[in-house]
């Protein structure tokens with residue numbers, strides 16, 4: 511797809527390890543941001559129905575002149591659409607908004623264990639249909655805790671290809687990431703730079719200065735070396751470029767250990783806890 515190395519998912523499909531996230535990009539700014547990212551070389555875009563910019567992601571891709579199969583596109587099932595028929599309608603809405611006949615990856619955005627009688631399993635079984643009919647090349651989940659993944663393993667057929675979770679130096683989400691590694695589920699790290707909160711860290715700053723890199727590049731490189739998939743968001747052209755320049759340097763074991771030691775456990779979490787999050791829109 512591009513110069514960015516790809517990882518192989520558990521269903522055999524390839525995913526570029528570095529992508530571009532579009533959460534909180536206004537619809538009117540999205541097509542331009544996506545086109546700039548694609549011009550720089552990104553070949554993986556992470557959107558969601560919830561972000562209200564799927565249409566503009568499709569427009570940005572079409573404006574880039576790249577073919578549909580040159581770019582990996584992920585979208586996600588919105589929280590109000592967990593019931594099987596609602597999920598089928600929502601997926602059709604996603605494809606229609608994007609203007610494509612398939613996505614590369616489709617995720618359940620949140621497990622919502624306190625809603626819908628705690629039944630995210632029948633929702634997952636509907637995603638299995640989308641994979642079987644080819645409209646989602648791969649399927650996965652987001653914000654699933656280990657107990658949610660264990661339930662899917664016990665009650666359904668397809669193992670999720672990815673679990674997209676909050677993960678950054680201050681919240682390393684180790685138990686969930688380790689479960690993924692053990693079970694062949696790739697970990698995608700959302701808010702990889704904690705929306706900017708980790709960039710003023712003195713240890714990260716010292717590593718960046720030593721290597722002649724920016725703090726954002728150091729943190730994103732740390733994710734890459736851990737094997738996580740990342741898609742930092744930015745609407746700032748220089749940052750979109752900066753965040754792409756990760757493959758011409760490496761962090762040594764000491765620098766990796768230093769960043770590993772910044773984990774604050776639950777205190778470092780910025781977003782909602784998946785067990786309690788119950789917003790169905």
Ligand SMILES: NC(=O)c1ccc[n+]([C@@H]2O[C@H](COP(=O)([O-])OP(=O)(O)OC[C@H]3O[C@@H](n4cnc5c(N)ncnc54)[C@H](OP(=O)(O)O)[C@@H]3O)[C@@H](O)[C@H]2O)c1
Nearest residue numbers: 531532533556700701702703704705726742743744745746
């Ligand atoms: N599954 C989920 O529940 C979930 C939740 C959250 C996010 N996500 C996904 O993960 C993606 C990334 O997460 P995120 O958007 O929350 O946060 P993020 O990528 O960690 O951080 C984005 C913020 O950092 C700034 N920034 C970006 N690059 C920078 C750089 N090089 N130097 C300084 N500041 C920089 C951006 O500012 P500017 O834009 O102003 O440049 C923006 O404010 C999302 O876009 C979305 O695709 C998924």
